[in-house]
Amino acid sequence: MTSSALPLGRVLIIAGSDSGGGAGIQADLKTVLALGGYGATAITAVTVQNTLGVTGVHPIPVDIVQAQARAVLSDIGADAIKTGMLGDVAMVEAVAALLDEAEAIPAVIDPVMVAKGGATLLADDAISAVRSLMIPRAALLTPNAPEAAALTGLSVENLDDQRRAGEALLQLGARAVLMKGGHVSGERVVDLLMTPTGDTIFETDRQDTRHTHGTGCTLASACATGLAQGLDLSTAVAQAWAYVQEAMASAPGLGKGHGPLDHGWTLRG
Template sequence: MTSLTSPLGRVLIIAGSDSGGGAGVQADLKTVMALGGYGATAITAVTVQNTLGVTGVHPIPVDIVQAQARAVLSDIGADAIKTGMLGDVAMVEAVAALLDEAAPIPAVIDPVMIAKGGASLLASDAVDAVRSLMVPRAALLTPNAPEAHALTGLVVESLDDQRRAGTALLQLGARAVLMKGGHVAGDRVIDLLLTPTGETVFETDRQDTRHTHGTGCTLASACAVGLAQGLPLDAAVAHAWAYVQEAMASAPGLGQGHGPLDHGWTLRA
């Protein structure tokens, strides 16, 4: 299911749609394009949401999700795959099977569980499936603190906690883990990239902004396009991290709640 690498960097995005455009597939596509890649999609769910929260979720049938992905892979191909909202056990199982079919294309797994506004985007009984089926298939896993806690059972409230949880996720089979620190209290935000050979710290002052909707989706997609374009893992993550920081800083100020980022800032730079 692979073909010659495109200089653009082709990313297949398997995730849910966000009607507000700030997260999900919409944020993923904007990110991939802004960073010079080519994005294609297999949509797992249609959500009803805006900056104030999620008010409805319509799952797409599993066979249709699989058909979307196979249609893309058999024709356009992909240099990286990014997964986001999966929803339930059946979808997790189906996407894990797709990743096996697409091997050795690297997968960036964002274990989406809860929307920014607090709505659940993953059934409680699907956490075990994500742990056993998605984590071992991750070239890069990008959990925030609550997601890491759900997957490992470890409390994540400090940098040392991030390190312990990330190490546990490596032991579960992920080839690399980017432990995001946005949910960890403090004036500084620290993201920690862990691999079996070492760690890299990304640290910055916490931005005083309500415009954080879709930061996780955006970061994972930015990492995926970097890998798709042939960057080494640490360089892909560093580039993605810097992209998200500026996208937050230049957010357009839309909405009444958790506002979207400025995904297109690179096009004006």
């Protein structure tokens, strides 16, 4: 995969930091760079984590998060915005306000709720805020099955369920939904890109690997990079999907738990 022919593409990432480097802001920045874009950040929280799990979360004050984003937008600018870990209602409300200020910039919303190791990254009372405030502002929403179930109240256990939940999320206002199938059982993994005009299926054999930390962050940031570079939605998602599959396959094998991906595989020729 090469991205040298694409325009740079500026991506503002609004998300939490991962001290282990496999997910969150760190994975986002690696992904944007690997695909030829330029990443800037507004950090919503500092987490204490490694491949074994999250052991601490320190939220950044809401006004500081907004100030970070506005500093970037007023100077460097952005061609796409990607949101990840938001944490609580106040942060969701603040980020929604930022998206309104930058309404001409497409937003890829990753509704992060739980870390790979099981730690909660979104307060229960913030789920309704994500539903009402973030989904309608999404050019692309990228939920996994548990996140889609929490947002819609529907069971998501197979492809029909994925499609049903995706339709419900479109009804809630998302302009497009990428229903990720990694949490759905089966030998094949099916991701479903849904828009009001049609669906696209991305399907592959399930990789037998424990190195899946940060796959959701990585996929959403890769999608945002493609959009920032002017790709149409289906092409941006296809590029992002292929990038994540190879990043999993060539994972460096670090850590004792859910290991990180090989974000830099595109840079080695």
